[in-house]
Structure formats: structure tokens, C-alpha cells
Amino acid sequence: MKVTSEHLDFFKEEGYVFIAGALSDDDLEPLIQDHNVIVDEIARDLQQQGKLNNLHEEEPFDRRLARLADECAEIDGCPDFGVTRRRGTFEFLRNKNLVDLIGAFIGPEITCNAVSHVRPKMPNTDVIFHQDAVFTSQEAQGILQVTVWIPLVAATAENGCMQVQPRVHQQRMVYWSYGKDLPQTERVTLPMEKGDVLFVHKLTPHGSGPNNTDAVRWSMDLRYQKTGGPSPRPEWPSLVARSQLDPSSETVYEDWCDQWAAALEQTPTQIRYERPTGPEPFTGEMFLT
Numbered sequence: 001m002k003v004t005s006e007h008l009d010f011f012k013e014e015g016y017v018f019i020a021g022a023l024s025d026d027d028l029e030p031l032i033q034d035h036n037v038i039v040d041e042i043a044r045d046l047q048q049q050g051k052l053n054n055l056h057e058e059e060p061f062d063r064r065l066a067r068l069a070d071e072c073a074e075i076d077g078c079p080d081f082g083v084t085r086r087r088g089t090f091e092f093l094r095n096k097n098l099v100d101l102i103g104a105f106i107g108p109e110i111t112c113n114a115v116s117h118v119r120p121k122m123p124n125t126d127v128i129f130h131q132d133a134v135f136t137s138q139e140a141q142g143i144l145q146v147t148v149w150i151p152l153v154a155a156t157a158e159n160g161c162m163q164v165q166p167r168v169h170q171q172r173m174v175y176w177s178y179g180k181d182l183p184q185t186e187r188v189t190l191p192m193e194k195g196d197v198l199f200v201h202k203l204t205p206h207g208s209g210p211n212n213t214d215a216v217r218w219s220m221d222l223r224y225q226k227t228g229g230p231s232p233r234p235e236w237p238s239l240v241a242r243s244q245l246d247p248s249s250e251t252v253y254e255d256w257c258d259q260w261a262a263a264l265e266q267t268p269t270q271i272r273y274e275r276p277t278g279p280e281p282f283t284g285e286m287f288l289t
Helices: 005-014 025-048 061-071 087-093 096-106 253-266
Strands: 016-019 110-112 117-121 127-130 145-151 162-164 173-175 188-190 197-201 206-208 217-226 239-242 279-281
Touching (some): 025 061, 025 087, 025 217, 087 239, 096 110, 096 145, 096 197, 096 217, 096 239
Antiparallel strands (some): 110 217, 110 239, 145 197, 145 217, 162 188, 162 206, 173 279
């Protein structure tokens, strides 16, 4: 699957584009298996603490964490990949089929920055509308960055699939008050299948409605930027996923693990950077030129 000129034109006009069937089960399976193991470790740890009776081992990937949460109120999601640091997850962040797509949006020097997450969207939860441009240090607010949103299970209107506000990015404004002041414009609901990939401009407001099912809507939202620019979250490591200029600079797994361990020892929780209080014009890079 390739990004076409039609995809790029749509992205520039609408502020988002999704590519159906861009990734295969083989691409996603190592990532899913990593998180099956993580959920199992969470369950066994809670059982050892006497906080959980049933490990719910018979439940599938999209339901087990929710059943565990039904029994133990302490469960509220899943650790992010910087904490878990598993090889399958690392390899997915630099997966060839994924990075091939990203290059069309930001060029051949590609870094995955630390404003990237795994998201187990639990039953009865939603996501407030926001722009990803607000999650940054002030030094990095103008970088060329694209959000890549990847469902690991089918994302439907019922379980709270992604919604976007098209064309708001054309205003070139950052609405710094998270969840407030955003223009009240059309919202487009985007049901997606496992293997689809959504690209969202950092100025495009997006969010999701409630998960009205008893299962978990697993997804990843990743932020890729041109290598060499300041990181929006410099206290934690970025990952050089691809470099045509210097392939030897691409991050290797062992270094990534060591960097995250050292960074989390120094800064165990993310820094909340100061933001302006109201909307301001965006003067950084909008698109790859």
C-alpha cells in the first residue's frame, strides 16, 4: 500500500486522511502479543497482591483488560511503551510498511517522538476534542509532525471510533486551552478496521465518543517528526525510525531500552509544559515541501 497524490491532496485540504488496509495482521501481531503479555503480567501481579481472584485467561485481547477492571478498580488502562519497552513494540514503531507511509508526510528522515501512546479505551470512556499541537514544549511547537492513529481492533461508532473536525487546520490557529475554545464545526466519524491507518494534522481537532460496549477499543497514537528538530517531550527519548542520510543513526533496540530506563529514573512522570491561555496563530511547518 502506498500513499498517493490523492491521499496527500485530501490530507492538505481536509486535515486528515485514512488509508484502508495499510497494515497486515503480520505487521500488528507482534505489537498485540506484547500487550497480551503486559495485560497478563498486570493480572498476575494483582492476584499475588490479593486484589484479583480471576485471571480471565480465557478472554480475548479486546475483552480481558475490561473483565479485569470489572473485578479490580485499580486497573485504569495499561503502561505505555516507554515503561514496558518490549521488542515487538519497538519493532512496530519502525515497521517498514508503516514508515514507508509516514515518509510521504514528513520526508525520509523520520523520528518517532515520545508523545506517542498505546490506548486501551475502556468501556464507558470517551476522549475530549483537542489538537495534538498543544502537547509540546514551546521550543518544539513549530515542528513538522504528523499523528498516526492505528486501531488494533475494529473501531466503530459503538465503541468510540475517531472523530475529526475537517478543515479547521486551514485556520492555522492553535487552541491552547485543552478541550476549550475550539471552533464548533462539522465532526466526521471515522469507523476503521484493524489494519487501517489514519493520519491527522497536528492542527486538526479530534476526539471520540463513548465506548458503549463491554470490550476495549485498543489503538496506538504515534507522533512522527522530521529528524533533527526539537522534541515536544525532550525529557524522554525519541526513536530514529529511518534515515536515508545516515542509516547508522537509526535507533537500535538495546539503546532504546537503556535510554528509556535512564530517562524514567530521572523523570518518572511526564512534564506538563506551560501553555498559552488562549488561541494563537501557528507559524510553523504545515506540510512537507
